[in-house]
Amino acid sequence: MSGSAKDIPEDSPPGSGESPEERELARLREIINGPERKELENLKKRLDDPRVRAREIASNLPEAFALHTDSGGRLTKALMPSVEEALQISVNRNRKSLAAVIFPLMGPAIRKAISSAIREMIQSLNKALEHGLSIRGLRWRIEAIRTGKSFAEVVLFHTLAYRVEQLFLIHKETGLLLQHVSAGSVMVMDSDLVSGMLTAIQDFVRDSFSSKEGDTLQTMQVGDLTVWIEDGPEAVLAAVIRGEAPEELKSRLTETLESVHSMFASELSSMDGDTSQFDRTRPILEECLIEAAAENKKKRTLSLPFILVVLVILSGAVYWSALRIGEGKRWDECIARLNGESGIVITSVTKDRGKHIVRGLRDPLAADPAAILAESGIPVDQVEATWLPYQSLAPDFILKRARRLLLPPTGVYLSLEESVLHVSGSTHHKWILRAREIAMMVQGVDSYDDSGLRDLDLPRLEHAVEAIQNYVVRFQLGSTQYADGQQDVIDGLKRDVKQLYSLAALFGKSVDIRIVGHTDSTGTEAVNAELSLDRAKAISQELQSVGPRISMRFKGVGSSEPVRAEATDEDRILNRSVTFEVELIEMSSPE
Amino acid sequence: MIKKKVCMLGSFAVGKTSLVRQFVQGIFSDKYLTTVGVKIDKKTIELAGEEVQMMLWDIAGEDGFQRIQTTYLRGMAGYILVVDGTRRSTLEEAKNIFLRIDEMDIGSVPHVVFLNKIDLTDEWELKGEDIASLNEIEARAFKTSAKTNEGLEEGFLNLAEMMVKQG
Structure with missing residues (x-):
């Protein structure tokens, strides 16, 4: 665009019928407004052309973002929905790429979670085993039954008397103490120095014993003091615990450290030695100064469960001895009955390792001793009986034997009179003949008389x-x-x-x-x-x-x-x- | 309160431990140096009305057998190279330490040199050019004595100033 007045009289009315005054006025206007007008046109062009605008915004964007970071996160909030949506779309479109990005994070996180869960489980298992068989364990078991709690719960309740005495929030890189809280009456050494030394010792242990990057010293044990060290990306939380703390406390410490990280992310990453900005972590840390009451050392009173147990044991003993007395009496009666039984002669009765040992003679035709024992209510497995066979000469046994041998048919009657076997009744001739032949073979029969027997044939x-x-x-x-x-x-x-x-x-x-x-x-x-x-x-x-x-x-x-x-x-x-x-x-x- | 991690470095027996013992408050015994390889003390000084707490990491001396554990240097805001004025070789070793830290890629870390044992004038070995050669390692030198406290306050103050300025 030239600076000549003739060229740009755009705002002057067209036509040649202008007066020289008017032309002069236009020239004057041009001289006065010319540069501003050009600038205005340039600006207008910049604003109207979207491509130019985009280029300019692109060049300023990083700076704008940097400026905005400090102003209370409004930009972050504004961007959040878009970012979330973008992530969603990205996930839907190609899961693999996102998986590849988060994979290096997932592995360690999962491993840590699993190992912590297993440690918790082993700890409670160990406790249960340790207390499972002692008298105290028995008491707790009864308590568990009485209260309906699980045994593990009861054990934990009684054993985990502990107190978190001190907490150190330590800047990981420098070892500087960011914050320190302690329980009321605890004597505290110079916490700054302890913090530094704790860091140094962690470094020392890692350098000396482990080659892996992520490995850290997690637990130190001194007497009944335990130092648990939770490791975060920017800060470390060390808890000094007296007594036996439950594994859940560890999760609590981890959560605390995580919230410190999220609340003080920028302060942590730009730590320049000004620790006063971490004073606000005190309330969070103080919440971790947990004190768990131990089992009260009450004076020994007879508790209800104890009395119950004693009663049960006593009544058991009484019942048992009554049982034993009854059993002894039954046994004596049983032996007397066996002895009275014809065809059974007891030669010895002894006892060996809780078993009754019986020896004797028994006619095969005598009553079954096992049946007599069973009738007396004595368990068969408590008795070991040995019977030698013999033949009884009692009249009823002689008759029994005669009957077994002669097999008298119906209508034939046997009787014994001073070793004489009398047969009466009536039967066929054949039986009569056979009986005559074999009657004298019956043990205890001296003579045979069938004169009273009628021959039916x-x-x-x-x-x-x-x-x-x-x-x-x-x-x-x-x-x-x-x-x-x-x-x-x-x-x-x-x-x-x-x-x-x-x-x-x-x-x-x-x-x-x-x-x-x-x-x-x-x-x-x-x-x-x-x-x-x-x-x-x-x-x-x-x-x-x-x-x-x-x-x-x-x-x-x-x-x-x-x-x-x-x-x-x-x-x-x-x-x-x-x-x-x-x-x-x-x-x-x-x- | 500003807290800064400061490392005390130097050859074996240059008097680092004696220096800090004069100067600082501590709770740990010297035994830590030979066992863990580091002992931590602290020194609080006032700088322009503000307290600066220096956590002094006294790191076991370096010699042919024992090298500094560089993990202990992590996160330091400044360091002091201690030289035994009666042993010239310790100056060279201090320079080597500087070079190693320089290689560690942790940027420029404020540091000063303490030329120690100035009270032993008879045995003093360092000459003017030796001290001038410290320009190579961009360090200001202070003649110090753990016995007389000479130069200590000044040296620490100087380092503190540099560290605070660095942020």
């Missing part, structure tokens, strides 16, 4: 003989042919003969059957004699089929020995027949 034998003798087998007139319906009779005859034979054998007898043939009185005697013999012969052959060992004789008597005296035809029919005679013969030997 004897009447059957007599009956069988009679039955056969009652048979009449009829024949047709003048013939050896059976009369009508006689086949049934013959079958019955055969059956009965067979039975007779077996019954007779049982009694050791042989059977002799005589078959007698008959005729009626008609016809000649010679013919009749022959006919009757033929008839007897025919039956004899019939009976041969019953068994080969049947001994039979036959004869014909004609009409000389009629079955019935002949008067009618009926009598004659009956006389045309065969009859039987039976004889039992004692066998010399029962083979």
Whole structure:
């Protein structure tokens, strides 16, 4: 833009009809306002062009931020939502990049948290073990039951008597004491020097024993004093504790140190030796001067739980001794009962290591001693019994043995009278024979008497003989042919003969059957004699089929020995027949 | 109150410990020096109406066998190099210490040199050029004596001024 007045009469009206005065006035205006107007135009251009403005703000921004930091954090507050949002977007878009940034911080933080948690756990476990078995531990256990608290809680309550006596807030880099608080009556050495030396010792320990950057001396123990040192990025908090402090206190110290760091961040990082600015940490630190009351050393009174325990123990003892007395009495009774039992003889009763030892003799047929013990209420495992077998000669045992051996069937009764075994009742012949054979084998039986015993098979034998003798087998007139319906009779005859034979054998007898043939009185005697013999012969052959060992004789008597005296035809029919005679013969030997 | 960490450095037996013993209040015995390698005392002085508390870290003497534990130097606001005026070699060692601190990359740290044992005039070895050579290490020197207290007050005051000025 040129400085000529002709060029820029922008604010003067156009046209050539201007007076020279007016032109002069415009020139004068131009001379007076010209430079300011140019500057105004420049400014206008700067304000109107956003690119220029952005460039300028960009160049001033760091300075502006620096200026703002001191003014009460208003800028920080204003920026916070935007920053938070930006972080959110960043996280949503790419988690990996943010993870990479915070990773180096996460590891140590997590490790520290875990190791601190484990230390806390081990401490409480150690305490529980330490106190778990002592008398005091027992008392606390009862208290835990009584109050419903966990045992660990009770132990901690009683044991953790401690007092935080002093706290040193120390500037980490210089070792200068920023703040010191102490509990009322504690004698305090020069805290500045202690602070410095504490730092020096930490350095010394780290340099001497550890190569790792982050490792610090955390605990020092002197007598019943413990110094816990919490390490922060800018400051260190050292607590001098008398007694046994719980691990929770450590977390408390960590939290305190953290809040000091957050509240005095700028003061800490720009520490130039002016420690007065840290006077405001006093209230926070003083809160950590914790005093935990110890278990009161009360004068010994009999507490309720103690009395209860004594009562329980006493009543237990009384019950036990009553039990023992009762047990002893029961045992004596039991032994007496065993001794009284027939078939049982006790030879010795002793006691060994709480066990009753019993030795004796026992007839196998005697009562079971274990059952007697059980009835007496004495536990089987408390008794060790040894029984040698023997045979009792008591009458009831002789009878028992006889019964076991003879197995008398129902209806047979055994009795013993001065070593004589009497048998009465009734039974089959077979048993009678066997009993006679073996009765004398029974221990304690000298003789056997079965005269009182009725043989049930004897009447059957007599009956069988009679039955056969009652048979009449009829024949047709003048013939050896059976009369009508006689086949049934013959079958019955055969059956009965067979039975007779077996019954007779049982009694050791042989059977002799005589078959007698008959005729009626008609016809000649010679013919009749022959006919009757033929008839007897025919039956004899019939009976041969019953068994080969049947001994039979036959004869014909004609009409000389009629079955019935002949008067009618009926009598004659009956006389045309065969009859039987039976004889039992004692066998010399029962083979 | 302003507190400053100050380290006392120098060769073995130059009299650092005697110096501070004359000058300061302390609670720890000299045994700490041989065990932990450091002993801390404090000296409070008044500077322009304000109290400055100097925490004096008396660090075990350096010689061929024992080097200063540099961890103890961390965070110091100033340091005093102590030289035994009767042993010229200790001046060179003081210079070496300065160079090592200079290499530590902790910026320019205010420091002064105490030429100690000035009371032993007969055995004094340092000459004018030796003292002038201290310009190399940008240090003001004070002739001091733990026996007579000569130069001590002045020396400490000077260091305090420098430290406070540095901030």
